[in-house]
Amino acid sequence: MRNAGIVIAMILTASAIGQAQTTRYFEFTTSCGHGNWQDTTFIASTSDQVVIDTVLANLSKPLNQRKFISGKIDHGNGGINHNASHWFLWHFIPDEWNLVDFATEVCDGCPYTDVDADTAYWIGTIGQFCPWSGIPVREVSDPATAMDQNQWLEEVTIFPNPAKKTLNVTWMNSSRIYMTMYNVLGQEYSTVIVSNQNELVDVNELDQGIYFVRISDLKYTCVKRLIIQ
Numbered sequence: 001m002r003n004a005g006i007v008i009a010m011i012l013t014a015s016a017i018g019q020a021q022t023t024r025y026f027e028f029t030t031s032c033g034h035g036n037w038q039d040t041t042f043i044a045s046t047s048d049q050v051v052i053d054t055v056l057a058n059l060s061k062p063l064n065q066r067k068f069i070s071g072k073i074d075h076g077n078g079g080i081n082h083n084a085s086h087w088f089l090w091h092f093i094p095d096e097w098n099l100v101d102f103a104t105e106v107c108d109g110c111p112y113t114d115v116d117a118d119t120a121y122w123i124g125t126i127g128q129f130c131p132w133s134g135i136p137v138r139e140v141s142d143p144a145t146a147m148d149q150n151q152w153l154e155e156v157t158i159f160p161n162p163a164k165k166t167l168n169v170t171w172m173n174s175s176r177i178y179m180t181m182y183n184v185l186g187q188e189y190s191t192v193i194v195s196n197q198n199e200l201v202d203v204n205e206l207d208q209g210i211y212f213v214r215i216s217d218l219k220y221t222c223v224k225r226l227i228i229q
Contacts, residue, residue, distance in 0.1 A: 023047045023094065025080060025140040026055050028069055029221040031133040031182050031214045032110035039110045040214075040223050041083045042134075043143050044069060044092040054099050055136050063135065063178055063216065064191050070107065070130035071097020073115070073123055080143035086112070089119045092129070103130035133186070137221055156215050162227035166200040169215065180214045181206065181226075203228060 025045045032039040046052060058066040071092050078091030088111060107130040109115060115122045115129060122129065156171045171177055179201060181189040189211075192201055203226075211226045 024052050024055075025143050026136050027138050027140050028131075028134045029137045029214070029216060030111060030131050031180065031186065031188075031212060031223060032113060032131075034110060034113040035212070035223070035225050036110075036112055037222065038083050038086045038112035038116070040221055041137070042088060042111045043081050043140055044071075044097060045078070045080055045094045045143075046097065048095045051095070051098050056139075058099060058136055059138065063137075063180070064188075066135040067099035067101055068103075068130065068132055069097055069134045069136070070100045070103045071128060073127075073129045075119065075123060082143070083112070088112070089116050090123060090129075099136070100130070103132070108132045137216060156222050156224065158213060158215075158224050158226060161224075162229040163203055164229050165202070165204040167203050167226070168197070168200055169194060170197050171215065171217065177215055177217045180216075182212045182214065184210050184212070 023045050024047070025043055027041055027043050029041050030039055046055075054067075069092070073090050074093050075089070076091060077087045077089070078094075081088045081091040090111075107126055107128050109122075109129065109131060111129075111131065111134075156169065158167055158169045160167075169177070169179065176193055176195045178191060178193055180191040181203075183189065189206065194201060206228045208228050211228060213224045213226050215222055215224060
């Protein structure tokens, strides 16, 4: 009986190893209205296969049809949560977040301007984070070597700025980019797809004022400040 017990234990151990879950890492983009580049992306991890499948399914959808992240957060970057050279003071607790269609406004905010600025409040009082613009943009194989957001930010330009009727944009080598316009309150106006750098973007219908333009090629993302005269 003793040998039988050992065999059973070995089988159970092997089975547990075979069923070990693999952690996957995903990058999310946000469109906060503060103009800080650190607010543009962050990284979250999960080994929950249901959540992984949900994120992968969302990545196949257009940007404006993707759900946003919501879940519990904790102190420290968790060894993964950063935007280029900036490592956040918080992270989503693995397997305790999901993608949702809606959430209470109290947990909406910006990863750097809000959560980093008052981590104790967000973790101790709010306990969770649900950035309404925090949609998945790509899977990250190694969070330690995630995209160089600073380089992407420097390479992307929009002109003229201030603009009146049309806008041009230049970016690093990509087949096309997505441009989403937001006002200073974070309200989305429109999303356009630009296929070449000689294509003019019509901004004639925008009222005079300050806007933020989220520019993404689904791999890299940045936010630019735009003035319409």
